[in-house]
Amino acid sequence: MSKKILSIVETAYRGTLEEQDDTVLWLNHVLNGAGAEVSVLLQGNAVNYAVKGQDASGLAFGGRQQTQPPKLDRDVSTLAQKGVSVLFVEDDATERGILLADLVEGVEPIRRAALPRLLAGYDQIFHW
Amino acid sequence: MSQRKTLTFSITDPPYEDARSTTALRLISLAIERGCDVNVFAYEGAVALPFAKQAPHANAVHQRDAAEENHPNPKDWIAAVLADAAQRGRKLDWVNCGLCVDERGVSESIPGTRRGSPADLLKFVEASDNTLVIPTK
Numbered sequence: 001m002s003k004k005i006l007s008i009v010e011t012a013y014r015g016t017l018e019e020q021d022d023t024v025l026w027l028n029h030v031l032n033g034a035g036a037e038v039s040v041l042l043q044g045n046a047v048n049y050a051v052k053g054q055d056a057s058g059l060a061f062g063g064r065q066q067t068q069p070p071k072l073d074r075d076v077s078t079l080a081q082k083g084v085s086v087l088f089v090e091d092d093a094t095e096r097g098i099l100l101a102d103l104v105e106g107v108e109p110i111r112r113a114a115l116p117r118l119l120a121g122y123d124q125i126f127h128w
Numbered sequence: 129m130s131q132r133k134t135l136t137f138s139i140t141d142p143p144y145e146d147a148r149s150t151t152a153l154r155l156i157s158l159a160i161e162r163g164c165d166v167n168v169f170a171y172e173g174a175v176a177l178p179f180a181k182q183a184p185h186a187n188a189v190h191q192r193d194a195a196e197e198n199h200p201n202p203k204d205w206i207a208a209v210l211a212d213a214a215q216r217g218r219k220l221d222w223v224n225c226g227l228c229v230d231e232r233g234v235s236e237s238i239p240g241t242r243r244g245s246p247a248d249l250l251k252f253v254e255a256s257d258n259t260l261v262i263p264t265k
Binding site: 002003005011014015023024027030031034035036124126127128 | 138140171172245246247249250253254258259261263264265
């Protein structure tokens with residue numbers, strides 16, 4: 001039986017323009033594709049990854065334009081569509097003025113106080 | 129006699145940026161000293177840690193030439209840990225994420241490390257007693 005993995009994404013927008021994605025969200029897409037039983041928890045500033053309608057387009061230096069900017073809301077949404085449980089810390093969203101209606105479909109809120117019980121349900125916690 | 133433990137470390141920091149890389153090597157080295165087999169999945173900038181073209185240099189401020197400065201590059205520390213693991217009969221399997229390597233142009237890695245993918249991380253996790261992620265912040 002495979003190990004249950006909870007991947008906590010907390011550091012947000014680190015290298016996302018250079019990478020054209022978030023490397024940890026990307027990694028979890030790959031792990032899911034490889035058969036891992038993985039869930040994702042967005043915490044701290046990373047709750048913003050679930051805010052729909054983000055637009056990072058327009059980066060250009062000289063004559064070179066970025067044509068495939070990161071679309072983190074899409075990457076969160078497609079994770080959920082693939083059956084990955086994507087949670088976010090509701091308290092962190094509230095502190096940042098983010099409403100449930102602002103978020104892509106498929107993400108689930110969890111209170112900070114409920115995290116110990118959540119974490120206890122996993123074999124491995126990857127805190128990125 | 130207890131069964132040998134296997135630990136996996138996933139690291140992401142590039143060399144010379146902060147103390148996390150050194151901390152990771154301390155933990156990896158100590159785990160080997162204490163009889164564990166160790167897997168390392170180097171992701172993002174950490175794939176540059178074992179880059180073979182790292183070179184020592186003289187240090188004018190210290191008034192020492194390169195030989196006197198005797199400054200081990202990260203690849204040298206990793207080579208030393210690999211050698212220590214081999215000498216102790218322990219396994220140290222160091223995998224660099226291949227796409228991260230390509231992005232950074234650091235494909236020339238020291239012997240004893242290898243190219244891989246996140247699928248290797250999953251195999252490591254499944255086969256390990258525990259896994260520690262040491263992320264970039």
